[in-house]
Amino acid sequence: MRIPHFVNVSSRREFLSRAGAGFGAIAFNYLLAQEGLFAAEAAGAAPAPHHTPRAKSIIWLFMEGGPSHLDLFDPKPMLDKMAGQPLPASFGRPITAMGTASNELMPSKRQWKRHGQSGLWVSDWYPEIAQHVDDMAIFQGCWADGLNHVGSVCQMNTGSILAGRPSMGAWVTYGLGTANENLPTFVILTDAGEVLGGPKNWSAGFLPASYQGTLLRREGTPIFHLAPPETVGDAQQRSKLDFLATLNRRFNAANSGDSDLDARLQSYELAYRMQSAAPEAIDLAKESDATRKLYGIDEPETEKFGTNCLLARRFVERGVRFIQLYSGSGSGWDAHENIEANHSKMCRQTDRPIAGLLTDLKARGLLDSTLVVWGGEFGRTPFNEKGTGRDHNPWGFTIWMAGGGIKGGQAIGATDEIGMKAVDVPCHVHDVHATILHLLGLNHKQLVYPHNGRDERPTIVGGRVITSALA
């Protein structure tokens, strides 16, 4: 039975906030399957999409720090012509992060070419990704609200530049539940430092905490406490957990009426299974050399991000719904000066891995059901900073999407002649979110959760689906 989201949310919320979703939802499903409990509540409580999803999973390639749309996907001949001139007066004098608005306009040094059947422009910084333009919808008129990294990364993840709201991954987990039994539904991988702002970017905000994303660690254990202490072997742990189950079952039987007691009992079994399932999912030993090469794992420069891209594909195969990969985590793309060196490096790190991911997903028949999103928290300014860099530009920048329900081979929207502001089909962060949710089968206006007297939704008060992007 399909139940719209807004019906009987109260009991659903009550239930989920005790059983939890995400991991907890696994517990919930497990309970349903194993114990046949809560049958009456199940119909209202089981998460369901609002419409047929076009994508089952999303891989969000987050270029943290702000990649320059002007040097990657949004060529501006006029910018070359006006090089050295100040920003025209018609633009006003924007407050920028570094107070650079009176600096001269700086041309792009890139070589640009049209690619594929569609003839979309991509610069020579992304030669391999350029081979996939026919699968990509390039949103050239994106815009956002924040000036600084923390607020802007936060907004790209949660819709708001102020911390505290649920991230999109949390909303999707809340809306759709889990699609696998042994792994988290929402995972985050990083390649360098800590993402600016940290866990609030994958937080559940005011949703129950278990909807939050699970950050896989760059080194050491990917999930805290996944390995038993060195004094505990497998048979020993099983014996302990069996005893614990006995204790809990007896206690729960004597104290019936609280479903969370049973959920807690089951959460230990899930934890037990994760101990082996999670390491298996992240073990790349069985991947062929050809696959490793495809993702660039054989080259030092592309090894890290390539590994994360390959992990993302493995997670997709195992039913993980929402996978976020940060490139340059800790603001690696933030090219305030010497953008040549910075972006050359960052593009080399990501070009082959991303192209390899698209190729691999397609070859395995997964691209149709997997939405791939590329973008940063904002773009960069047409005027220079320190002569060789570009400042933050939230007024106009580029995001592209491929796979899962996207109509490829098209550019959507545009910035002005120098790439400063979005002017045509402006696509706010909320619109990006609404579109992504739509492709995953969720209506951003119906996906609500009551908080402080308001039915909160992922797009706050904005958001519209960019229908021209849909296949």
Add this chain to the structure above:
Amino acid sequence: MWNKRRLIASCCFLAGLVMAGTTVRPRAAANDREFTQAERQFWSLQKVAVVAPPAVRQRQWVRTPVDAFIAAKLESHGLTPASNADRITLLRRAYLDLIGLPPAPDAVAAFLADQSPDAFAKVVDRLLASPQYGERWGRHWLDLARYAESEGFKADETRPNAWRYRDYVINAFNADKPYDRFVREQLAGDELWPGDPDARIATAFNRHYPDESNARNLLQRRQEILDDVTDTVGAVFLGMTYGCARCHNHKFDPILQKDYYRLQAFFANMRADDNILLAPAHEVERHRTRLAEWEEKTRAIRERIEALEAPKRQELLDDFVTKYPPEIQAAIAKMPAERTPIDWLMYYKAKPYIDPASHEFVATSRAVGNALKGDAKKAWQAAKAELEVFADLYPGEPAIGTGIVDAGRSAPPTHTLRLGVYDRKVEPVEPGFLTILAPGDATIALPAGVESTGRRTALANWIASPDNPLTARVMVNRIWHYHFGRGLVATPSNFGAAGERPSHPELLDWLASEFVRQGWSVKAMHRLIMNSHVYQQASAVDAPGAAALDSQNALLWRFPRHRLEGEAIRDAALAVAGELNPAIGGPSVFPELPPGMASRGGWKTSEGADRNRRSVYVFVRRNTRYPMFESFDMPDTHESCPRRDVTTSPIQALTMMNSAPVMEWAQGLAARVLDGGRANREAQIALAYKLAYSRPPTPEESKIAFDFLQRHREILAARARSGGKLAGAGALPDGVDAVDAATLVDFCHMLINSNEFVYIN
């Protein structure tokens, strides 16, 4: 049942931050409007009613007036209360509830031996008198105060003296500070009791806003801070979702957009004061003398260092200041006499970063030294080494606190803001209360002897008044909420139309009156509630019919079982392990982090027993919560949290079964069980149960445990034979070998993991 009114799309908390082009554009101005009859009669805005406890049939069940209200409601629904909780369950409930620690076996024995009718009342009194009470209930208040010890945003810098507010709260609960005084101190302690360090520290309630040190647009930053303060004060003290009225009139409640800014105007001249001198005058004087001595002896060296640093320092400062927009730079550069009130606020906002005496100074000696190069760097390092010789003479920093004050006697004007955007002023407003309750401007008197507006005093007095319909109701409901896991109003910070209606409105009013009558004493409310029969019921479902009628147990036909918070689980486990360090107060501590934790947001683990301080003393980093607490739903500290989520996840299970600290607590518990030379397995089981669960095992439980130990020992013996490592458990008595001990550790480990341990039953 889900209510239709909540489906209406409503307020746009954050639209104010949008620069242009939101899809919804509410009308700009805060329009005055007529209030409807229904709004004027809305329950929470009515004077607290004088009500008498109702007459009920089951008079023998009624121990306090509270019970009469509960029983009347149950009777009207044809329900009967549950049987009494057994005495040990009740004792453990009271301990976990009031002090967050389980009772030790001797406390259980003493209680069981005391057959006097007021045995339980005496326990409640004793617990309320123990300092652990404030540590437990203070933590609840810290949730509301969005308490954290760091800034948030990108750098998330430490706020070195924030912990003094935590101690203030703990002490206030322990001293049973009257709630009206507690409110006044937190809102306006600096104006009302400027000479009282406690009252000054209390103002940090409004200093816990997240902040961004590298913000450029300080006008916008100020607005965001004011919004945080307005939302928090409205929610915490008044239970009103003022935040919904930032951009337009409230969609459900009679809160005008104007009212949002009327409340905000009380804080219009507020600034951070991170240099509140706490030491008494003679100590300050002594410190000054010692500092002068050190300065005298090191003058030549410091002058040399200063000469080396000066140019680079100026460079760093210039670099910092010129990133501000011109009008902010101008405000900073102005002569004091020329500054307008808003200039002063901009100046004070920037000052910490450009003031050498501040923790946030951007050009500290270290920062400058790091930026030096070549010969200058060498000379600087040499001079610093010379200075180091005199380090013993340096008197250190005097004890200072952090809080807020006004920037002077006149405040900048406050306006309603279109969409809440800081520079889209619509119309000026003066400080004022909810228009529906008090339509005029607030009466404000300039305080004597303080350079302050007196605005916050006026607000504090209005809130802390017995006549305010919200204040007492909201607080007694919070107390009820923490006792039962659910308030009489289930949305403790939303007493508006979109919040829940009170399950027992008469009881709420009776409690609110009683609260005021008993001098706003929080401890009096604890006594009243805990000595009531409703608190002393069993939590098990012994009347299935009741569950069908009231599955949420809103009518309280049984005691609602609820899970302990992560902090309390840790405290309780440390206690039963015999490892809890009971030290009270002081700077925060840094217990062990999980392996694999990234360096950013991480910390250096405290040494020795400091690791085992109570959880309320664990450092609260805004951007990175302590992982164990976070997994057990510790709230995000970016906003006030009136009611924690209670989730169940395998991450919690992984933490409890695999983390080193929990294993260590199990080892501690096992060592206590073995202490005293207990080689007898039944005796070990019995003691472990008493320590962990406060009760002896039943014969059946003892047998189950015995069989487990027998079976499990075989597994561990095999493990030992194959060279596997075993967990130790202190010194082993005769007749107990390492395999026995490790077996017992695993047994204790599972007791700590079990539902019986982590629930208040």
